Amino acid sequence: MKYNCIIVDDEPHAIKILESYIRSLDQLKIVGTCSNAFRAINILNNEKVDLIFLDINMPKLLGTQLLKTLQYPPKVIFTTAHKDYAIEAFELDAIDYLLKPISFERFLKAVNKFCHTTTVEVAPANQGPGFLYFRAERKMVKVFLEDIFYIESYKDYIIIHKETDVVKVKLSISAVEKMLPQNLFLRIHRSFLVAIHRVTAYTKYDVEIGKIELPIGRSFSSVIQKLTDNTSIIANLDSP
Template sequence: MNIRCLLVDDEPLAVQLLQKHIAQLPFFEVAGVCSNAVQALEVLNHQTIDLLFLDIRMPQLSGLELLKNLHRPPRTILTTAYREYALDGFDLDVVDYLLKPVTFDRFFKSVERYLRMNNQPLTSVLSSSEPQFIYLKSGYKYFKVDLRHIVYVESRKDYIRVVTKEKVIVSKYRLSDLEKELEGKGFLRIHRSHVVNLLHVSAFSASELEVGETMLPIGESYKVMVEKALRHK
């Protein structure tokens, strides 16, 4: 089920920017756009809205006044160009407070906070609509990675190196967590530090496995499982 968002802002450029950000996230949809709080009130009375992006300074009725008048407001992220309203917003138990112009990185942090508040893991939401892909964060960006193109994954302490056919992505992630996401999708743990894509295995011996042009060690405790898995491929 999509997460339905309502955008309330009297600045067209601000609305367009939010629409652009939301369009980059699967499972999120813009259910409506309102230029003032009165229109928003009408929508909220007749539609189910999961997440409200609400400007504060608007004609007729401010965003804060709208929130105060809602009996059961949806989760709300405030957007404004004025820092002085931040404390008022948090007094109303909002998810977050975004300063305009809203960057994608800051927008994404607000979305993460919203998902945590609703006990929805970010990775499951991002990957659930397209199971042949996963999303990996590297630096300030989330990269959409085709599972078929992953050759192998290597653990480096608190980070992982995801080696694909095109590039290498370094992400702050635990290999054990990624292994759970990849379960049942053609991947095999061969070592405490390595998970391989079975599509790219070209040869193996009792102690090593070849993926692409790379030889990877097979851990002692994984040998029986690896041999069983590969011999039945």
């Protein structure tokens, strides 16, 4: 699987070094490079990006500040000549923090860490019912999409609620949201994703899945219209 990445750095020489490193790896594909945070936002709005190599000390907007503006940020590896931002970087769930000049060995270690923490693999669409593989408890666990009731965010984990059991995975809810079909799953709250066909009732304040009530977040009020628009999908999935 290839992961799309971008490089954000105000030093052309640093960009060239990272470009050469990335192009030597089969698992990464560069979809953009830029010299400031504002151009990075434009790329992120137009491309599917899995990983950012992000400089911190840039003019007008620091790399850490850029990351804080993103509602659903990709994974990030910080690249900087300064040690001072390390604590803040890891508070932002950075995969790694690379100090310039960056050796290929150190770069490769960071990329391997990214690959290991990207724990979801999606089955190809032509291979039967949709499912995901999650790394849970040191093994890959298959979860069929149709079995999911809702997904809950808990600290650094997600909890996948099914009819008879749950699966706990070290992954952000934003990351798993990108993996799920938008016509079948809906983000209703910063902490909850629901399977649309499992919704049994809803108001403008909450969603019911059987006896479970889940709140609709204030910034997710548009989900009511999406639930209404998906009524036909719900009916089709529940039909024999």
